Amino acid sequence: MKSYEIYDNDNRLEIGCLLYYEKDKCFIVELKDSIDEWTAPLLFSGFVKKGIYTIPRDISFLWVKERVIPSGRQNIGMILKNHKLSEYDEMKFMEISEGRSSQDGMSVKRTDTLPGYVQSRMNKNLSGAFVTEGRTCICFFANDTARRIDLNELRDVNGVDKIIANDKLFGSIRLGAGGYYLTFNDSIDIPAQVLYSAGEKLNVTKNDFKAFARNNIMDTSETGEILSCSRQNISYMVKKQQLIPIKKDVMGNLYLKDDILKSRW
Numbered sequence: 502m503k504s505y506e507i508y509d510n511d512n513r514l515e516i517g518c519l520l521y522y523e524k525d526k527c528f529i530v531e532l533k534d535s536i537d538e539w540t541a542p543l544l545f546s547g548f549v550k551k552g553i554y555t556i557p558r559d560i561s562f563l564w565v566k567e568r569v570i571p572s573g574r575q576n577i578g579m580i581l582k583n584h585k586l587s588e589y590d591e592m593k594f595m596e597i598s599e600g601r602s603s604q605d606g607m608s609v610k611r612t613d614t615l616p617g618y619v620q621s622r623m624n625k626n627l628s629g630a631f632v633t634e635g636r637t638c639i640c641f642f643a644n645d646t647a648r649r650i651d652l653n654e655l656r657d658v659n660g661v662d663k664i665i666a667n668d669k670l671f672g673s674i675r676l677g678a679g680g681y682y683l684t685f686n687d688s689i690d691i692p693a694q695v696l697y698s699a700g701e702k703l704n705v706t707k708n709d710f711k712a713f714a715r716n717n718i719m720d721t722s723e724t725g726e727i728l729s730c731s732r733q734n735i736s737y738m739v740k741k742q743q744l745i746p747i748k749k750d751v752m753g754n755l756y757l758k759d760d761i762l763k764s765r766w
Contacts, residue, residue, distance in 0.1 A: 502679065504612050504619075511606030514540060517554075517667070518619050519561070519600075521592050522678035528565050528591075529681050530556040531619045540651050542607065555622060555694055558682065562591075568602045568661060569594035569756055587700040625697045626680035631753055632672060636665050640696050641707040650700035660689035719761060738764060 503523065507516040507530070517532035530545065538546040544564050545556055556564075570580060572589045586593055600609030612763040615623075629641040636652040652671075655661045664671050664685050673686040682690040719727065724735055724744075739745040739754070743766045746754035 504615055505595075505600070505609040506612045507600070507607060507609055509540070509605075509607050512540065516540070516607065517543065518612075519565075520618055520619075520679065523592075525678040526592075527558050527678035528561040529558055529679060530561040530564060531616075531622065532556065533695070534615075534618060542605070548688050553694075555692070557690060557692060558677070559690070565595055565600075568600050569598065582586070590696070622694075623679070627676055627683065627693045627696065629710075630674060630676060630681055630683055632674050636671060638674060638683070639703070640683070640700075642693070642697060645706050645708075647703040647705050647707065647710075648696065649703055650696055650730075655691065655695065655699060658691055658695060661691070664689060667709060677737040717758040718747070719756050719758055721756075724756050724761050727758075728743075728765065 503521045504642060505519040505521070507519055508514070509516050515564075516536060517530055520529040520531065521527070522529075532541060532545060532549065534554060536549060536554070538550045540562060541549040544560060544567070548554070548556055548560070561717045569591050570577070571586065577589065581587070581589065584593070584597060595609060596611070600607065624642075624644040626643050627640055628643050630638055632638045633649070638650055638652070639647060640650060641647050652661055652665055669683050670689070675684050675687070678689060680693060682692050683696065684690045721732055721735060725732060728735070735744065739746060744756065745760060747757050747760075748755040
């Protein structure tokens with residue numbers, strides 16, 4: 502992850518921080534809490550007016566695109582060659598131009614230290630998530646807290662209705678870059694800040710979940726050892742529904758330890 506200070510040269514004012522996650526090619530803008538809708542970049546003023554200072558990745562990307570040479574420019578091939586670039590890369594052009602634009606006096610400068618306000622907000626970013634029964638998910642956060650969120654309670658978030666209505670889309674849940682959001686099919690995002698404020702707080706940590714998984718989820722070999730039987734016997738038990746896998750795979754199933762022990766009764 503790279504970080505850049507966003508500075509308003511006209512007003513001699515630090516605006517915020519631009520984060521770039523290279524592997525995901527994801528941009529996130531973090532604005533300072535002291536910024537108001539008049540001093541914020543125009544694209545972000547509506548968010549600031551609502552008290553939102555962590556800008557979603559799609560809007561952050563739009564801001565970057567406004568400040569670099571467009572990929573569709575007629576002589577883009579020559580421009581790439583002149584800058585010794587093998588392919589078009591928004592962040593490379595952002596660094597070359599220092600993020601300067603004719604539309605305002607802002608620029609960006611690389612920094613190796615994250616501002617305190619960014620570090621503080623990151624404590625409420627996601628560290629893990631998985632879906633459960635119904636249209637709910639369990640979310641773990643960087644500050645070692647967890648919440649159960651019913652997506653039906655987040656219908657005012659753009660795109661959530663589509664997630665609720667589609668099993669495949671719901672099951673495509675994935676952690677976004679930096680834990681800033683949950684993404685479904687990499688097309689619908691729910692910000693971490695929205696999830697942190699929603700749902701039911703749970704008295705469990707991610708380490709608790711890891712300990713449970715480590716001690717209670719067994720592969721086929723471990724199941725055979727517990728039951729003192731062969732893989733063929735286990736396959737027969739599964740076929741007769743005497744033992745139900747929690748996950749099926751061509752390389753071997755996974756089983757819950759309690760279910761394995763119950764099959765012996």
